[in-house]
Amino acid sequence: MLNPQNTSAAAAAPVVNPDAFIVAKFGGTSVADFTAMSRCADIILADPNIKLIVVSASSGVTNLLVDIAKTSDIGLRLAHYSGIERITYNVLRQLQQQHLVGAAIEQLLLELKTLLQFEREFSDAEKDLLLSFGERLSSVLFAQVLAERGAAVSSFDVRRVMRTDSRFGKAEPQIEAIAGLTVQYLLPLLKQQLIVTQGFIGADGSGQTTTLGRGGSDYSAAILGEAVGARVVQIWTDVVGIFTTDPRLTSAARCIPEISFDEAAEMATFGAKVLHPATLIPAMRQNIPVFVGSSREPEAGGTWISKQVDTKPSYRAIALRKAQTLITVKSPAMLHAAGFLARVFDILSRHQISVDLVTTSEISVALTLDDAPGSAFSHSIEPALAELKTFSEVTVEQDLSLIAVIGNHLHSTRGVTGSLFQALEKINMRLICHGASRHNLCFLVEDKEAATVVKELHQALF
Structure with a gap:
């Protein structure tokens, strides 16, 4: 049929x-x-x-x-x-x-x-x-x-x-x-x-x-x-x-x-x-x-x-998205200050730049942006960076890939996170994002290593 x-x-x-x-x-x-x-x-x-x-x-x-x-x-x-x-x-x-x-x-x-x-x-x-x-x-x-x-x-x-x-x-x-x-x-x-x-x-x-x-x-x-x-x-x-x-x-x-x-x-x-x-x-x-x-x-x-x-396995799939850009915005003024992140995201929003992953420390925030053909990034990033540089130090890293492990309750199931990080221990990651969603764990690697990382990770998890 x-x-x-x-x-x-x-x-x-x-x-x-x-x-x-x-x-x-x-x-x-x-x-x-x-x-x-x-x-x-x-x-x-x-x-x-x-x-x-x-x-x-x-x-x-x-x-x-x-x-x-x-x-x-x-x-x-x-x-x-x-x-x-x-x-x-x-x-x-x-x-x-x-x-x-x-x-x-x-x-x-x-x-x-x-x-x-x-x-x-x-x-x-x-x-x-x-x-x-x-x-x-x-x-x-x-x-x-x-x-x-x-x-x-x-x-x-x-x-x-x-x-x-x-x-x-x-x-x-x-x-x-x-x-x-x-x-x-x-x-x-x-x-x-x-x-x-x-x-x-x-x-x-x-x-x-x-x-x-x-x-x-x-x-x-x-x-x-x-x-x-x-x-x-x-x-x-x-x-x-x-x-x-x-x-x-x-x-x-x-x-x-x-x-x-x-x-x-x-x-x-x-x-x-x-x-x-x-x-x-x-x-x-x-x-x-x-x-x-x-x-x-x-x-x-x-x-x-x-x-x-009917089934909800811990690990369901691994997704890969290339052409990612990592932007790190750093400023001592961020320390114990209110409104710094709001200011950063307001600039990106006005330039219609969508942010995927975010991690923060006391004085810096790291953001991943999709540099895919046809995205707003290609024509909006320069004016956005110019605004950010008026009050912070900005670092831009390109030629990165985002790898996402998709599954269920990755943030709370006992043993799942441990086995996942064991599989990742030999991988050189630039950024990792875990806990914001129960369905994914994401990290950045260099484009040239991405295919090998996905293949090895798939072998370990599936």
């Missing part, structure tokens, strides 16, 4: 509302080409409970759109556009009734090509409009793949219901507005047919296209799942569930059959690539189970994420 609720490899499916339906999200590799889309169609048609399908852009398309957005050279833009055209037409040519969607695809490509011929840099709003074309193209194509398999299906523009603010590039969904618009425009359609829609994109109150940030398709699916009262949200990707650590780091990594919302949220926050960090927030609000599986191997089962789990 292709239904993950019936696979022996997965943990038993959580109890859900039998009258509700399933929201299934398919990532970029799952809709990369016609063959991949056909595999996803098999999954959908094998389970009549799947009604709402959310898709990413076909693999490679968003990267090409990002490349277009980065340059004002029309020649380079057109070269990247040719790559998008090639990926799109490779699918279109293999459709039996390509004439039914050919005009829609041609119109989208024409709009895209017209947009990229502005001989200037794009505004933030134009960049979001530009990036939306990947999902808009793949959703039209995938709906036709399903239609040719006999499904009653149509493509739906998610911007009609995915209301956001106007923070282009990383828009914030407006949950109450989305719920109302979904009842008005989307739910009536779902009673009659399958609906294929787009992840990652939305629209503000003025109708301008927005995006939720890279990886936002998972988040979109969870938000829509909340809005329609889904029984389950499925995330179909290119890996068989969530692993005890990145399988590329050690062959000993294994799939986790079940994991709690809290544990999965820690993993996503601290670097696990399978889930977007915000994905679980809507699911947690409404207690909607999330299933993660591979569209290439749906029969292999996957990972169930839910509020209640």
Whole structure:
């Protein structure tokens, strides 16, 4: 059976509302080409409970759109556009009734090509409009793949219901507005047919296209799942569930059959690539189970994420996040003084810099920041550091990796901490954070040592 609720490899499916339906999200590799889309169609048609399908852009398309957005050279833009055209037409040519969607695809490509011929840099709003074309193209194509398999299906523009603010590039969904618009425009359609829609994109109150940030398709699916009262949200990707650590780091990594919302949220926050960090927030609000599986191997089962789990091991997984920066702010004025930390965090907040880990001593505070591409760090850190230096000594260390051991009651279970620190005794750590959460212990190491540390730690704990 292709239904993950019936696979022996997965943990038993959580109890859900039998009258509700399933929201299934398919990532970029799952809709990369016609063959991949056909595999996803098999999954959908094998389970009549799947009604709402959310898709990413076909693999490679968003990267090409990002490349277009980065340059004002029309020649380079057109070269990247040719790559998008090639990926799109490779699918279109293999459709039996390509004439039914050919005009829609041609119109989208024409709009895209017209947009990229502005001989200037794009505004933030134009960049979001530009990036939306990947999902808009793949959703039209995938709906036709399903239609040719006999499904009653149509493509739906998610911007009609995915209301956001106007923070282009990383828009914030407006949950109450989305719920109302979904009842008005989307739910009536779902009673009659399958609906294929787009992840990652939305629209503000003025109708301008927005995006939720890279990886936002998972988040979109969870938000829509909340809005329609889904029984389950499925995330179909290119890996068989969530692993005890990145399988590329050690062959000993294994799939986790079940994991709690809290544990999965820690993993996503601290670097696990399978889930977007915000994905679980809507699911947690409404207690909607999330299933993660591979569209290439749906029969292999996957990972169930839910509020209640049968097993709560001390150690569940190890997550790794590279490109971390450690900032140490030191000032004798901090000694026995009130308000010093508030001043530091006020500066970082005003520059929209998010802090992950914090440790303090009598006269200094150490903070870790994520230096990932596209983060606020890249363009906000210099002015923030300049402000901090007006009243303190500031040290910046880069090329660090954050390693997080995820588990249960790590702060209070007798013997667990001791065995963990024994496994860490030979590791040269720059910073360690323990006790703030019952689900993780985090520390920093040099980037060049990170992979080896994860492999050895996994061997010791699992």
